[in-house]
Every structure is written in C-alpha cells, then in structure tokens.
Amino acid sequence: xxxxxxxxxxxxxxxxxxxxxxxxxGFLYAPIAVMMVFSFNDQKVNYYWNGFTLKWYxxxxxxxxxxxxxxxxxxxxxxxxxxxxVIGTIGAVGLIRFEFRLKKLVNHSLYIPIVIPExxxxxxxxxxxxxxxxxxxFTAIILSxxxxxxxxxxxxxxxxxxxxxxxxxxxxxxxxxxRMVTFFRVTLPMLVPGIMSGAFMSFTLSIDDVIIxxxxxxxxxxxxxxxxxxxxxxxxxxxxxxxxTIMIAVILLGLLINSTVQAFIRKRFLTHIKxxx
Amino acid sequence: xxxxxxxxxxxxxxxxxxxKRNTLPALTxxxxxxxxxxxxxxxxxxxxxxxxxxxxxxxxxxDYHVTLSNYVEIxxxxxxxxxxxxxxxxxxxxxICILIGYPLAYYIARKPSKLAAKLLMLVMIPFWTNxxxxxxxxxxxxxxxxxxxxxxxxxxxxxxxxxxxxSDGIVVxxxxxxxxxxxxLPLYASxxxxxxxxxxxxxxxxxxxxxxxxxxxxPLTLPGIVAAVMLVFIPSLGMYYVPEALGGGKVMLxxxxxxxxxxxxxxxxxxxxxxxxxxxxxxxxxWLYTRIAKLDDMEVF
Amino acid sequence: xxxxxxxIISLSNVDKYFGTNxxxxxxxxxxxxxxxxxxxxxxxxxxxxxxxxxxxxxxxSGGTIRVQGExxxxxxxxxxxxxxxxxxxxxxxxMTVFDNIAYGLSVKKVPKxxxxxxxxxxxxxxxxxxxxxxxxxxxxxxxxxxxxxxxALINRPKVLLLDEPLGALDLKLRKQMQIExxxxxxxxxxxxxxxxxxxxxxxxxxxxxxxxxxGVLEQLDTPDQIYKHxxxxxxxxxxxxxxLFDGIAKPAESISAHMENGTIQKEFTxxxxxxxxxxxxxxxxxxxxxxxxPLDSGSGLPLTVCVRPEVMKYSKxxxxxxxxxxxxxxxxxxxxxxxxxxxMDNGYEVRVNRIKPDQTVSEGERVFLFWDLEDASCxxxxxxx
Numbered sequence: 001x002x003x004x005x006x007x008x009x010x011x012x013x014x015x016x017x018x019x020x021x022x023x024x025x026g027f028l029y030a031p032i033a034v035m036m037v038f039s040f041n042d043q044k045v046n047y048y049w050n051g052f053t054l055k056w057y058x059x060x061x062x063x064x065x066x067x068x069x070x071x072x073x074x075x076x077x078x079x080x081x082x083x084x085x086v087i088g089t090i091g092a093v094g095l096i097r098f099e100f101r102l103k104k105l106v107n108h109s110l111y112i113p114i115v116i117p118e119x120x121x122x123x124x125x126x127x128x129x130x131x132x133x134x135x136x137x138f139t140a141i142i143l144s145x146x147x148x149x150x151x152x153x154x155x156x157x158x159x160x161x162x163x164x165x166x167x168x169x170x171x172x173x174x175x176x177x178x179r180m181v182t183f184f185r186v187t188l189p190m191l192v193p194g195i196m197s198g199a200f201m202s203f204t205l206s207i208d209d210v211i212i213x214x215x216x217x218x219x220x221x222x223x224x225x226x227x228x229x230x231x232x233x234x235x236x237x238x239x240x241x242x243x244x245t246i247m248i249a250v251i252l253l254g255l256l257i258n259s260t261v262q263a264f265i266r267k268r269f270l271t272h273i274k275x276x277x
Numbered sequence: 278x279x280x281x282x283x284x285x286x287x288x289x290x291x292x293x294x295x296x297k298r299n300t301l302p303a304l305t306x307x308x309x310x311x312x313x314x315x316x317x318x319x320x321x322x323x324x325x326x327x328x329x330x331x332x333x334x335x336x337x338x339x340d341y342h343v344t345l346s347n348y349v350e351i352x353x354x355x356x357x358x359x360x361x362x363x364x365x366x367x368x369x370x371x372x373i374c375i376l377i378g379y380p381l382a383y384y385i386a387r388k389p390s391k392l393a394a395k396l397l398m399l400v401m402i403p404f405w406t407n408x409x410x411x412x413x414x415x416x417x418x419x420x421x422x423x424x425x426x427x428x429x430x431x432x433x434x435x436x437x438x439x440x441x442x443x444s445d446g447i448v449v450x451x452x453x454x455x456x457x458x459x460x461x462l463p464l465y466a467s468x469x470x471x472x473x474x475x476x477x478x479x480x481x482x483x484x485x486x487x488x489x490x491x492x493x494x495x496p497l498t499l500p501g502i503v504a505a506v507m508l509v510f511i512p513s514l515g516m517y518y519v520p521e522a523l524g525g526g527k528v529m530l531x532x533x534x535x536x537x538x539x540x541x542x543x544x545x546x547x548x549x550x551x552x553x554x555x556x557x558x559x560x561x562x563x564w565l566y567t568r569i570a571k572l573d574d575m576e577v578f
Numbered sequence: 579x580x581x582x583x584x585x586i587i588s589l590s591n592v593d594k595y596f597g598t599n600x601x602x603x604x605x606x607x608x609x610x611x612x613x614x615x616x617x618x619x620x621x622x623x624x625x626x627x628x629x630x631x632x633x634x635x636x637x638x639s640g641g642t643i644r645v646q647g648e649x650x651x652x653x654x655x656x657x658x659x660x661x662x663x664x665x666x667x668x669x670x671x672x673m674t675v676f677d678n679i680a681y682g683l684s685v686k687k688v689p690k691x692x693x694x695x696x697x698x699x700x701x702x703x704x705x706x707x708x709x710x711x712x713x714x715x716x717x718x719x720x721x722x723x724x725x726x727x728x729x730a731l732i733n734r735p736k737v738l739l740l741d742e743p744l745g746a747l748d749l750k751l752r753k754q755m756q757i758e759x760x761x762x763x764x765x766x767x768x769x770x771x772x773x774x775x776x777x778x779x780x781x782x783x784x785x786x787x788x789x790x791x792x793g794v795l796e797q798l799d800t801p802d803q804i805y806k807h808x809x810x811x812x813x814x815x816x817x818x819x820x821x822l823f824d825g826i827a828k829p830a831e832s833i834s835a836h837m838e839n840g841t842i843q844k845e846f847t848x849x850x851x852x853x854x855x856x857x858x859x860x861x862x863x864x865x866x867x868x869x870x871x872p873l874d875s876g877s878g879l880p881l882t883v884c885v886r887p888e889v890m891k892y893s894k895x896x897x898x899x900x901x902x903x904x905x906x907x908x909x910x911x912x913x914x915x916x917x918x919x920x921x922m923d924n925g926y927e928v929r930v931n932r933i934k935p936d937q938t939v940s941e942g943e944r945v946f947l948f949w950d951l952e953d954a955s956c957x958x959x960x961x962x963x
C-alpha cells in the first residue's frame with residue numbers, strides 16, 4: 001500500500017490543481033456572469049446592483065434596434081457559410097484531384113487569411129472594394145466573410161479527404177456513373193461530416209467577426225458585433241446584456257440538445273441496422 | 278512507320294483525350310477557389326504593398342507618385358513608441374497566456390477523454406459569446422464606481438477608487454480574456470499527444486517531477502507552445518477593439534493607428550505602410566515557427 | 579525478516595484494483611539476486627502491472643513490496659533502485675543517443691567527465707560505438723532496443739525490469755537479442771525481471787518462470803519443471819501443447835507402493851471419459867497438501883493427467899493397462915514434424931507429434947494410445963478453501 005504521506009501529497013496536488021482550474025475558468029466566465037446579472041439590473045448605468053427587473057428583456061422585444069443588427073449578422077453568417085462551404089468543398093476536391101499551373105500558388109495563398117493579422121485582410125478588402133467600386137454594405141461583408149472562411153473549410157475538407165478511400169469513386173465510375181453523378185452520389189455523401197464541421201466553423205467565425213466587418217461595412221448596414229463596438233464607447237444599454245444572455249442560453253441549450261439529438265439518432269440508427277439481421 | 282512516331286501520335290491522342298476528360302472538370306472544381314484566392318486575397322495584398330509606396334492626395338485619395346515617405350514617417354518617435362508598446366503588450370499577453378494556459382491544458386489532458394472533451398468545450402463556450410460584450414462587462418466592473426472598486430472599498434482594502442480602466446494592465450487583461458482559448462487548444466493537443474511512457478522513463482531514471490517537466494515535457498510539447506505563441510501573438514499585435522473598449526483613447530496601439538488611417542483620417546498610403554510592417558513582423562514569427570517545426574520534423578521523425 | 583532479506587525483490591500479499599477490477603490477487607513472489615525471472619502469461623493477466631508496481635509507476639492496493647528487504651511502497655519511482663526497459667523503448671525523441679544514455683546520471687548531477695566515461699562503457703557493452711550523436715528516430719528497432727538497455731543499465735540498478743522488450747522486433751532479430759540479453763545478464767550479474775507473453779522466449783532465457791493468469795500466480799518454477807510438471811491445467815495448456823485427460827484416480831487393485839529416493843511411489847488406475855489408463859505417482863507431502871485428501875482414499879481422487887504430444891505413443895493393438903482407442907483423423911507435416919490428430923471414441927481429440935512419418939498406419943485407421951508411465955504428469959484439482 002502506498003504510504004499515507006505519499007497519498008496526502010497526491011491529494012494536496014490534486015486539490016491544488018482543481019483549485020487552479022476553477023480559478024482559470026472563473027476568469028474566463030466572470031465577464032459573462034457579470035453581464036448576465038446586469039441584464040436583470042434595474043439601473044440604466046450598470047455600475048452597481050439596484051434591484052431585479054425584466055424590463056430590458058421587454059424593451060428588447062418591443063422597441064430596440066439591436067435585434068435588427070443581430071438579424072443582419074445571422075443573415076450574413078448564413079450566406080457566408082453557404083458560399084464558403086460550396087466554394088470550399090468543390091475547391092478542396094479540385095485541388096486534390098487536378099494538377100494545374102496555379103495550384104501551388106493557390107495552396108499557399110490559402111494560409112494567408114489564416115495567419116495574417118485580420119486588420120491587414122480587412123483593409124486590403126476595403127481597398128479592393130474601393131477599386132472595383134463595390135459599395136460597402138451587405139454584399140461586401142458577405143464576400144469578405146467568404147474570403148476568410150474558405151481556407152478553413154478547405155483545410156477541414158482536406159483532412160477528411162486524405163483519410164478517405166478514393167477507390168470507391170473509381171468503383172462508381174467503373175459501374176458506369178460519370179464524374180458528375182459520382183461526385184453527387186458517392187463523393188459528396190462521404191464528405192458530409194467534413195461539410196458539417198466546415199459549416200459550423202464558418203458560421204462561428206462569421207458571426208463573431210469584428211475587425212474585417214468593421215472595415216467593409218458601410219455607415220448604413222452593419223453587423224451586430226460592429227454595432228456593439230460603436231456602442232461600447234458611449235456605453236451599452238442593458239438590453240444588449242439581455243440579448244447576449246438569451247444568445248448564451250440558446251448556445252447552451254443547443255449544446256445540450258445536440259448531444260441528446262446525437263444519442264437519439266444513434267439509437268434509431270442502431271435499431272434500424274439491427275432490424276436487418 | 279517507325280515506332281517512335283507511332284508513340285508520339287499516341288501521346289498527342291492521349292493528350293487531347295486528357296484535355297477533354299480533365300480540363301472541364303478541373304475548371305469547374307478548382308476554378309472558383311483559384312479565382313477567389315487571386316481576386317480577394319493576393320491581388321488586394323499586392324495593392325496594399327503598392328500604395329504603401331504612393332502619396333496621399335489632398336482629398337484623402339491616392340496620388341500615384343512613388344515615394345518612401347510613408348516608411349520614413351513610421352520612424353518618427355510618436356509612431357515608434359506606439360509600435361514598441363504594441364509589441365510589448367502583445368508579448369506580455371502571449372507569455373501570460375502560455376503561463377496560465379499550459380497548466381490548464383495539462384490538467385485537461387490528464388483527465389479521462391470524455392471529461393476532457395467537456396472541459397475543452399467549457400473553454401470554447403465564452404469564445405462563442407460576443408467578445409465585445411465580454412469586454413464591456415470588464416469595462417463595467419472596472420469603472421471608478423463600478424463593482425470591483427465598490428467591493429475593494431467596502432472590504433477596506435483601498436481608501437479611494439483605483440484607476441483600473443484606461444491602463445496598459447486592463448488592456449492586457451482584455452487581450453487575455455479574448456486570446457486564452459486560442460492558447461489552450463494547441464497546448465492541449467500537444468500535451469495530449471505526449472506519450473506517458475516518456476515521463477515514466479524519466480522518473481524511472483531518477484529525475485524528480487520538476488526535472489522531468491523541464492527536460493522532457495517542455496521539449497516534447499514545444500510545437501504546441503510555439504503554435505500557441507503564434508495564435509496569440511499575431512492577433513494581439515493587430516488588435517484594436519480591446520484597447521478601444523478598455524483603454525478609452527488613452528492606450529494607442531498599432532492596430533488602432535492603422536484603423537484610424539483608413540477609417541478616420543483617410544491617409545491610406547501611411548496606413549498601408551504600417552500594415553506592411555505588421556505583415557513583416559508576422560512573417561518573422563512564421564519563419565521562426567517553421568524553423569522550430571522543421572527542426573522538429575528532422576530530428577523527431 | 580531475515581529470510582525475506584535474502585531476496586532482492588519480495589512481493590507478499592500484493593493486491594491491485596483498477597476501480598472495482600481486481601487485477602492482481604494476493605500475489606507472492608520472491609526473486610533471488612542475479613536471477614533471470616520471467617513473468618509469463620496471456621495479455622491482461624497482470625504481468626505488466628506487477629512490473630509497474632515494482633518500478634513505482636503504479637500503487638499497489640495492498641500487500642508489501644520489498645527491494646533488498648526494504649519496503650518501497652513509500653518511494654516514488656525516481657527514488658527506487660530499479661530501472662525499466664520499456665516495451666516501446668520510450669527513448670526521448672529530442673535527445674541524442676548519448677544524452678539518452680547519460681540522462682540518469684545527469685539528473686543525479688554526476689560529473690561530466692564520469693558521465694562521458696560511463697556512457698562510453700555502456701555503448702561498448704551494447705555494441706553501439708559511434709552512434710552517440712544519432713537521434714532515436716534515425717535508428718532501427720534493434721538499435722533502439724540496445725540504447726534503451728544501456729540507458730537503464732548505466733544507473734547500475736539492483737534489478738532491471740524489462741516489459742516485453744523484444745515485442746516490436748522481427749523474429750530473427752528477436753532471437754539474436756534474446757541471446758544478447760542473456761549474455762548481458764550473466765556478465766553483469768544483475769537481476770532481470772522480464773515480462774513476456776511468448777512462452778518460447780521465456781523458456782530459452784529464464785532461470786525461473788512465473789506463469790500468471792487472471793491476476794493469479796499459477797506456477798513458479800524452472801522452465802524444465804514447468805514443462806514437465808505443470809501444476810495447473812492452465813499451465814499445461816498455455817506452455818507447449820498437451821493432451822489433458824480429466825478423470826478419477828483409484829488406487830490400483832494390486833497396491834504396490836515402493837520407495838524410491840525417499841518418496842513413496844504408488845500405482846493408480848485413472849478412469850476418464852476417453853478410457854482407462856495406469857498412473858504412477860510420487861506421494862509427497864506437497865501433493866497431499868494440495869488436494870487436502872489422502873491420495874489413496876477409496877472413493878477416488880479427481881485429477882487431470884497431462885501427456886505431451888511428443889511422448890504420446892500409439893500402436894495397432896492394445897497395450898496392457900491402457901484402454902484408449904481412437905481413429906487417426908489426419909496427419910499434417912508442419913516443417914519440423916508430423917502432427918497426427920486422433921479422435922477418441924468419445925470425440926476427444928488427441929495430438930501426437932512425430933519427427934518421422936509413420937508408414938505403418940494411415941488416416942482412418944484405428945489405433946491404441948499409450949505412453950511411458952514416467953512421461954505423464956498429473957494435475958490435482960485445487961480445492962477451494
């Protein structure tokens with residue numbers, strides 16, 4: 001048996017490391033907790049607690065322009081996700097399958113949006129839209145978001161493709177399907193998990209982006225984070241806290257449901273398979 | 278007919294068939310991404326390099342005359358100070374991120390995989406809530422009559438409110454809050470990959486835990502550390518919304534400077550030259566990274 | 579205490595739980611100085627866990643572990659005078675061969691000049707002179723193996739623990755390394771505790787073998803004894819090939835006990851489902867204590883008789899005392915020998931190995947089995963409690 005001293009030492013180390021983890025998580029979550037608490041605070045200038053209220057939630061749904069910006073962000077994120085997944089998925093397959101002169105250049109340039117500071121990408125896109133005389137606004141934001149999402153989608157898809165047995169494609173063509181049919185009926189279904197995680201990544205990146213959107217959004221159409229950035233200096237009104245609290249609740253619920261949904265699907269799938277045997 | 282001729286004929290035949298079979302699909306599949314990368318990434322970047330050598334005209338546009346004046350202007354003490362401060366704060370943020378993130382990543386990596394996945398999720402969730410709102414919360418906490426000062430006053434630890442906001446310190450805290458998850462993920466990945474038998478071997482050979490950590494754990498997780506440094510340092514350097522949300526106008530960093538050149542004062546050529554400087558620093562970091570990674574590739578694998 | 583002090587490693591009453599899983603059960607093991615002892619068993623039998631508890635990587639849940647008579651449960655791995663050669667070698671990938679071997683000395687702050695001297699000595703011992711500057715990734719499996727051994731031995735441990743060290747090598751290299759390891763062990767006179775699941779490896783190298791199964795020590799004996807006199811059915815089955823007959827032994831009608839070298843030999847008749855055969859057994863105190871019943875009790879004694887395929891004989895006509903008959907199902911040539919499979923009347927299959935083909939019988943023919951009485955060994959069924 002391990003001696004008591006050795007065990008005590010281990011217990012001490014264990015409790016210390018638990019304490020440490022709690023502290024770090026506390027640091028990460030403190031701002032969120034404060035924000036949630038203040039969303040129920042009966043006080044416009046949110047410095048101290050002045051009693052419980054739900055009026056910010058009421059205000060949020062009755063008269064507030066903030067929600068509009070959230071819808072803008074969701075719309076932009078949706079479009080950017082769609083665009084980057086289509087271009088990225090087809091592009092990933094194309095970049096693996098075919099040899100062409102610009103391939104190396106394209107492969108290298110994929111890393112540029114990932115590694116360079118966002119601000120540089122933002123201003124270069126601003127310059128581009130200026131040169132091609134594209135008015136700043138929704139279109140510009142969506143095009144910009146697609147630009148920084150495509151590389152992530154391609155890298156995720158590549159990981160998926162490299163682990164895939166490509167002989168099934170040859171089998172498909174051997175059985176008489178042309179390239180088009182093979183892509184849609186064999187390759188694409190195999191890529192679905194990669195597409196899902198690529199889409200998830202794109203959506204997350206797009207909806208949280210401040211810097212690039214800040215450069216390419218015009219004065220009239222802007223996203224939720226950019227709006228908040230402009231409000232931070234003058235002071236956020238508490239309905240933003242209320243809105244963010246709701247958003248976090250949705251995310252947490254989504255995560256919860258996600259695992260239950262997965263469990264549900266797995267169960268259905270298993271019984272489905274079992275019924276064949 | 279001589280054999281080589283027929284061979285050549287076959288080759289051209291194969292080529293035309295190849296063209297028919299491959300060019301169209303290649304164009305439809307690799308075409309869009311190629312177009313996108315060229316038009317939206319490479320050409321704009323080249324244009325930034327180009328205008329960094331141009332002059333600003335009187336109306337905030339670009340006067341197409343080659344000049345080095347933008348780069349000379351960077352050397353003015355005012356700007357050098359801003360650049361130096363940006364590097365200093367980004368470095369500080371990076372070091373603290375690693376110092377805080379490494380033990381936590383280690384803690385998570387040594388948990389059973391199911392629990393580890395949940396703990397990592399917990400690290401990521403704040404990242405999905407709007408960064409600016411979180412920064413604003415810190416702003417509120419740090420106000421002279423805010424929650425933190427009230428608490429300290431009531432506890433009798435201070436006699437008058439501390440000047441928490443608008444300092445370099447609070448900017449670093451803000452950077453930490455927004456960057457910590459990016460440090461923890463690569464650190465976790467490399468620590469999780471670390472084979473426990475190396476640690477056992479070191480202990481078996483008589484090394485105390487501290488020595489094992491310094492001589493085995495750290496060197497073997499170096500790629501993760503370097504990746505974490507990259508992922509924290511580069512965004513921190515070009516960051517402008519953190520100083521804006523927490524530093525008021527008082528903490529000026531290179532990111533804010535560039536942004537102002539483009540969105541406020543409309544001196545695009547100067548802004549471009551500043552961002553080229555930022556790119557150069559990034560490239561130096563990348564070069565260092567590939568050097569370490571390559572060293573790793575050659576000698577570990 | 580004194581008695582235990584004679585052994586370099588001594589485990590008594592050692593238990594180990596992983597959660598609620600009882601992986602080591604009341605384990606006793608005494609290892610002598612300079613001995614090559616092998617822990618042999620199928621995967622999951624707990625042999626590696628025993629090794630890891632001795633090394634200090636795993637806490638025992640109960641019992642005592644002594645190294646040179648001194649209890650070590652309180653000591654961390656880095657405080658114990660034993661060293662390990664890992665299954666995966668665990669060579670530090672970021673260090674050169676020299677730094678790997680020097681590691682143990684350098685963490686003990688041995689002077690640089692001495693380290694250099696001793697590393698050189700070790701490189702000579704494992705025949706890797708000139709490889710100092712290489713990284714492990716640039717070496718073959720056999721070379722890595724030698725570095726791992728050198729790295730452990732340079733600390734002059736009292737005991738070297740080896741966890742399936744040859745598992746990753748191909749057959750030819752493995753045979754070569756077996757000989758080399760044995761040579762090193764004899765030359766340095768260091769105690770080796772060696773873990774393997776390869777019985778042939780265990781047989782060729784060990785002074786003694788501890789056969790384990792399901793966290794329990796089945797038998798601890800010399801290779802020769804383990805093969806010739808397996809004490810449990812598991813050992814008989816796991817080590818080599820064997821034909822096992824479960825049955826009941828009854829004292830022979832004409833009781834003829836005779837003395838030989840101080841022990842009493844008794845004759846029995848064994849009744850099994852496959853037939854009847856005679857058995858001569860030394861009645862020693864040990865066999866009585868195992869069965870907790872006098873061997874010549876009238877009701878008969880349940881036991882299992884083990885006859886190895888190479889000592890099993892057959893003929894075309896019955897042999898006196900034996901009534902075991904079956905039909906030859908097939909004969910297969912496997913390179914070094916001819917293997918015959920004989921199906922007994924009750925369906926039990928008996929294996930017979932011959933170096934030369936037997937021309938006198940053919941497949942499908944009925945034969946009668948017998949053996950020299952001293953070639954059979956019997957396994958008493960342990961009684962619980």
